Amino acid sequence: MSDKRFVHVVNFWLKKDLTEAQRQQFAEGVRALEAIKTLEFFHVGTPASTDRPVIDRSYDYCLLCIFKSKADHDAYQVDPIHDHFRETCGPLSQKTLIYDSEAI
Numbered sequence: 001m002s003d004k005r006f007v008h009v010v011n012f013w014l015k016k017d018l019t020e021a022q023r024q025q026f027a028e029g030v031r032a033l034e035a036i037k038t039l040e041f042f043h044v045g046t047p048a049s050t051d052r053p054v055i056d057r058s059y060d061y062c063l064l065c066i067f068k069s070k071a072d073h074d075a076y077q078v079d080p081i082h083d084h085f086r087e088t089c090g091p092l093s094q095k096t097l098i099y100d101s102e103a104i
Helices: 020-035 070-077 080-092
Strands: 006-014 041-045 061-067 093-102
Touching: 006 020, 006 070, 020 041, 020 061, 020 080, 061 070, 080 093
Parallel strands: none
Antiparallel strands: 006 061, 006 093, 041 061
């Protein structure tokens, strides 16, 4: 088991035909993930107003989670709060990209 910090970045592209209520449901659902106990740091946001050729602003939400270890990340993945988010908000997303990394 590694005790290196583990970073989990998730970008979400929501379906274009969602209602405002469904968009609100997604926002509330993703913010609810902050209650998961194994998180060391949590941030969820929308694209910043920066504009350079290397910046991708095509996503709707970006989730950044930092854990003290991969084991903490693995516990997050099976937490009931995370399961509920996947079940209720997963269908609202048309595309999800995940970038996981460990400290070097």
